[in-house]
Amino acid sequence: MFKTLSRRHFLAGSTAAAGALGLGSRAAFAADPLKVGFVYVGPIGDFGWTHGHDVGRKAVEKEFGDKVETTYVESVPEADSERVIRQLAAAGNKLIFTTSFGYMNPTIKVAKQFPDVKFEHATGFKTAPNVSAYNARFYEGRAVIGTIAGHLTETGKFGYIASFPIPEVVMGTNAFILAARKVRPDAEISVVWVNSWFDPGKEADAAKVLIDQGCDVITQHTDSAAPIQTAGARGVWCFGQASDMSSFAPEHHATAILDVWAPYYIARTAAVLDGTWQTTNVWQGMKEGMVEMSPYNERLPAEVVEAAETVRKGILDGSHHAFTGPINDQTGKERVPAGVTMTDEALLTMDWYVEGVTA
Amino acid sequence: MSHNPGAAGNRLVVYSVFNPASWKIEPRREIPQGLLYATPLLAVVLTVVAGFFIFLSMGYNPFLALYHFFVSPLLTLYGLSELLVKAGPLIMIGVGLAVGFRANVWNIGAEGQLTLGAITGGVIALAFWNEETWWTLPLMCLCAVGGGAAYAAIPAFLRTRFNVNEILTSLMLTYVATLFLSTLVYGPLKDPMGFNFPQSRMFGDAALLPILLEGTRLHLGGVVALMIAVAVWVLMTFTIVGFQVRVLGQAPAAARYAGFSGRRIVWFCLLLSGGLAGLAGTFEVAGPIGQLVPVISPGYGFTAIIVAFLGRLHPLGIILSGLVMALSYIGGENAQVQVGLPQAVTGVFQGLLLFFLLASDFLVRYRVRRNPAALRHAPQAQPAE
Numbered sequence: 014m015f016k017t018l019s020r021r022h023f024l025a026g027s028t029a030a031a032g033a034l035g036l037g038s039r040a041a042f043a044a045d046p047l048k049v050g051f052v053y054v055g056p057i058g059d060f061g062w063t064h065g066h067d068v069g070r071k072a073v074e075k076e077f078g079d080k081v082e083t084t085y086v087e088s089v090p091e092a093d094s095e096r097v098i099r100q101l102a103a104a105g106n107k108l109i110f111t112t113s114f115g116y117m118n119p120t121i122k123v124a125k126q127f128p129d130v131k132f133e134h135a136t137g138f139k140t141a142p143n144v145s146a147y148n149a150r151f152y153e154g155r156a157v158i159g160t161i162a163g164h165l166t167e168t169g170k171f172g173y174i175a176s177f178p179i180p181e182v183v184m185g186t187n188a189f190i191l192a193a194r195k196v197r198p199d200a201e202i203s204v205v206w207v208n209s210w211f212d213p214g215k216e217a218d219a220a221k222v223l224i225d226q227g228c229d230v231i232t233q234h235t236d237s238a239a240p241i242q243t244a245g246a247r248g249v250w251c252f253g254q255a256s257d258m259s260s261f262a263p264e265h266h267a268t269a270i271l272d273v274w275a276p277y278y279i280a281r282t283a284a285v286l287d288g289t290w291q292t293t294n295v296w297q298g299m300k301e302g303m304v305e306m307s308p309y310n311e312r313l314p315a316e317v318v319e320a321a322e323t324v325r326k327g328i329l330d331g332s333h334h335a336f337t338g339p340i341n342d343q344t345g346k347e348r349v350p351a352g353v354t355m356t357d358e359a360l361l362t363m364d365w366y367v368e369g370v371t372a
Numbered sequence: 373m374s375h376n377p378g379a380a381g382n383r384l385v386v387y388s389v390f391n392p393a394s395w396k397i398e399p400r401r402e403i404p405q406g407l408l409y410a411t412p413l414l415a416v417v418l419t420v421v422a423g424f425f426i427f428l429s430m431g432y433n434p435f436l437a438l439y440h441f442f443v444s445p446l447l448t449l450y451g452l453s454e455l456l457v458k459a460g461p462l463i464m465i466g467v468g469l470a471v472g473f474r475a476n477v478w479n480i481g482a483e484g485q486l487t488l489g490a491i492t493g494g495v496i497a498l499a500f501w502n503e504e505t506w507w508t509l510p511l512m513c514l515c516a517v518g519g520g521a522a523y524a525a526i527p528a529f530l531r532t533r534f535n536v537n538e539i540l541t542s543l544m545l546t547y548v549a550t551l552f553l554s555t556l557v558y559g560p561l562k563d564p565m566g567f568n569f570p571q572s573r574m575f576g577d578a579a580l581l582p583i584l585l586e587g588t589r590l591h592l593g594g595v596v597a598l599m600i601a602v603a604v605w606v607l608m609t610f611t612i613v614g615f616q617v618r619v620l621g622q623a624p625a626a627a628r629y630a631g632f633s634g635r636r637i638v639w640f641c642l643l644l645s646g647g648l649a650g651l652a653g654t655f656e657v658a659g660p661i662g663q664l665v666p667v668i669s670p671g672y673g674f675t676a677i678i679v680a681f682l683g684r685l686h687p688l689g690i691i692l693s694g695l696v697m698a699l700s701y702i703g704g705e706n707a708q709v710q711v712g713l714p715q716a717v718t719g720v721f722q723g724l725l726l727f728f729l730l731a732s733d734f735l736v737r738y739r740v741r742r743n744p745a746a747l748r749h750a751p752q753a754q755p756a757e
Contacts, residue, residue: 050709056715056716084708084709084712085708086705086708086709086715087708087714087715088715089705090667090670090671091665091667092656092661092665092667092668092669092670093660093670095589095660096454096457096458096589096702096705097705097709100705100706100709101709103450104709104710114569115665115667118571118574118662118663126587138567138569177554177570177666178558178570179568179569179570180567180568180569208550208551208554208666361567362567362568363568364568
């Protein structure tokens with residue numbers, strides 16, 4: 014796979030350079046594939062977030078074959094991303110996916126200078142005539158793993174390794190503990206902030222500390238598989254993030270929340286190819302297939318799997334929502350009355366923790 | 373020592389070539405001046421040759437990869453402007469650090485001073501948000517220098533008062549600065565219209581550095597960085613302070629004998645490098661970024677240490693090394709975009725460049741000789757055959 018990929022890049026690059034050098038401009042016009050660029054915040058080998066996006070990129074290549082040509086740039090620092098996004102646009106990419114929140118303002122800036130290039134920004138809130146925003150309802154997956162965690166725990170203490178306290182992460186933490194407390198009302202969750210999306214060393218350290226403090230289920234909102242490895246070695250249940258991480262702890266990886274970008278990436282690429290691309294701002298979940306659960310661990314008791322499936326099916330048919338009241342905040346004050354479901358807007362700006370969270 | 377030059381003797385000699393003890397490294401008495409300036413060029417040539425074979429062995433077209441690494445970023449005006457945007461903070465911080473390194477004052481925490489400077493400058497920009505005044509930007513710069521210098525004053529105080537190693541204190545304060553910035557952008561400085569995301573408002577136009585070339589990101593900071601490098605060169609070459617710094621670094625005892633105050637030099641070096649790093653921080657937020665975000669620098673403060681040494685701690689050399697370092701980043705990204713080189717390969721390539729630069733630098737200053745002592749002992753160490 015890698016080899017064919019690199020050869021394709023090599024061919025593409027050589028025609029481009031030949032054109033630039035004026036050696037032979039005919040080759041550049043021979044085929045005119047749509048160039049699609051991807052900007053990644055981590056390495057494609059992170060086995061998590063960026064890996065998930067790269068699976069989507071490969072799906073685009075597979076779907077459209079010679080009609081597209083994809084390029085990616087990995088481990089791009091958010092504060093320094095404007096140049097990379099611009100480089101991709103200047104190199105002739107007509108559709109560019111920028112896959113981290115911090116790329117939002119740089120994407121908007123570059124988009125102004127390249128009105129004929131379409132941009133797709135993940136997990137932000139700004140759009141423009143040629144910039145769409147897309148995001149996944151990761152919290153739906155959190156509700157499923159929270160349910161499993163509530164069944165599995167003995168100590169009633171969970172460890173949560175988190176990146177940055179942005180609404181997406183706060184929402185995920187809350188969804189997890191709300192679901193867990195439906196099973197185990199006295200459950201509590203301790204959050205450790207590592208202030209990074211990808212830092213295997215810090216993530217592993219955080220997992221160790223949490224386990225030492227008596228947490229017997231570890232979950233994470235960071236992108237590496239290091240916490241899984243630590244949890245597996247210590248014999249503690251854990252959940253994969255963004256990609257199936259079961260190979261890092263085959264005995265203790267209960268399930269993973271999968272980010273499935275491929276259908277969206279294929280649909281957006283098709284829209285550019287047939288000229289129907291329009292600015293959108295989507296937030297898709299399990300129903301649309303953007304969030305899925307990886308296969309449950311065989312060691313999970315049947316009734317736990319059944320409880321998890323009940324929640325998952327409830328989300329799929331719309332009968333279950335992770336944020337239906339009554340919901341109290343950390344201080345015990347009621348924020349959402351019984352029977353009321355929080356609006357998307359309230360979720361997307363969430364900056365308070367529910368009961369049971371220590372953060 | 374009267375062994376026959378027979379078969380056994382030959383084998384011993386061959387063996388001893390691979391024995392580390394039979395070699396020794398000694399400083400050259402006279403450093404060939406021509407070589408001193410030729411080594412950077414030599415290093416680039418060696419890197420290109422090594423890179424050629426690495427790219428070839430991985431199945432990439434080596435000519436194309438090298439072209440996109442070194443040449444194509446320099447072919448457009450936009451590419452050149454980006455080079456200066458990236459090199460600006462490296463040069464500005466690098467020249468400040470180099471002054472200290474010459475006097476054996478090791479400020480490793482420029483990254484933290486940069487962050488503090490970005491905060492103090494950014495706070496001014498946000499405090500006068502949407503008020504169009506001509507003095508916003510000058511005040512931001514002033515506060516940036518003050519913020520960075522004040523942050524570097526902590527290691528300076530600890531070093532001069534309690535003799536605490538400034539390498540440790542300045543380095544550790546870097547992490548404190550980053551967390552302080554996080555606290556601010558998650559709290560009081562958060563954009564009220566920003567959906568609760570950890571970013572400040574976008575700065576108003578009065579708080580943004582003027583763009584020098586329409587359509588590029590080249591801002592005033594790039595040119596200021598070059599001017600600062602020249603100014604520091606003048607300072608180091610023609611002033612008493614510069615002389616004191618150099619003497620203190622090369623001959624501390626002589627400096628004491630001459631009555632130079634070591635403490636004052638420590639303060640001077642740390643405040644200067646801290647202030648310049650702080651200014652670089654505000655130039656980043658008032659330039660390419662345009663707001664306060666949780667992470668401001670992709671490691672400029674640390675990379676500048678390498679830049680300072682590559683430039684032989686000479687301000688004008690640092691301009692060159694800053695540009696080379698910036699090119700290695702931009703070229704690396706360019707090669708990813710154009711040829712599909714994985715990021716790891718571009719990282720290896722940057723590492724090679726540094727390796728060859730430092731290795732050739734070493735070989736100019738030192739030479740490796742056969743160790744006569746080891747040769748003499750070698751036959752005795754072997755059992756007689």
